[in-house]
Amino acid sequence: MVLLKKIFIIRHCEAHGQSFEAQLTDRGIKQAFDLSEFFSNIRIDRIISSPYERAIQSVQPLAKRLKIEIEINHQLTERILSNKNLSDWFEKLRETFVDIDLKLEGGESSQEAMKRIVEVAEEIFNDVTQNTIIVTHGNIMSLLLKYFNNDFGFDDWKNLSNPDVFLLKNESNQVTYERLWK
Template sequence: MLSSLYIVRHCEATGQASEAPLTVQGTQQAGKLTEFFSTLKVDQIISSPFERAIQSIFPFAQKTGIPIATDERLKERVLSNENLEDWLEKLKASYEDMELRYDGGESSLEASNRIIELFEEIKRSEVKTSIIVTHGNLLSLALKYYDQAFGFSAWKKLSNPDIYLLQLDGDQVIIRRLWGNRE
């Protein structure tokens, strides 16, 4: 059965902490996401438990009455529990070596495995259309799982928000970017 997963990177937020809310612009973007999804028949919404992710899809959920389920597997990846001054270079290296792990952090492979586990569960279910709200690094690692060409430079080009459609049908996967720097 064909599963359509609309994977959303959250709207613009005030910071990186789990409780960081959307900015004023991020709230406006959430309204635009509601318009974007308004013509779709959506079966479920699953979000990262982080505030910015939930707030990004809340207006759509409120309009449609579809509850937002949260899933810990969608929370943003922790690169390290240390403050890394050269974090961008370390992040780039983690796309090249998927098993590279920094102190207190999660490797790209570990992060990818948890989101793909969720996707596989959805694929095995009767659900046809899902909206999945997550974070940039995790979204990019999921896309890299299906398309090895998607790496660090593609991550840098993601926008807030951003939307990719993954259509999973047996072993076949189709990926399309639907949003990307629309504003």
């Protein structure tokens, strides 16, 4: 028997900034309801979210409709590029997609951030549930996708939307993914 496990990876909806407490914008709140509708015909067993307010708010309408408690997982927090205010952060971020061991002051390398989100995915794939949602952030989401396909790079990150949804499928230990949100 072939066992199929699915992880729906959601990048949070549009928010007022990048801080831990940043709330969804009015448009982001509407997007959260759109996400709930998007999943209306898909069985979901489990929802896991970054502790950031914008991530939790992005999935609250769906969790409420499905009567599923949102599990908080700190491994899904956004990657810290640096604890310094970098005027050239965009270029530095691009470099971290090429050199995944590059670590800026006070930050996390792509490799370190990738390791923690891959641990979450592996835990889910080894869990009894079949269909799990994880809600996270653009950079960390990109690193998970890069882990399963090294061609996923900086330009792919730039093309992500808020929200965005990818489906990771693990079929007999073969992991593939596809973008579902258009």
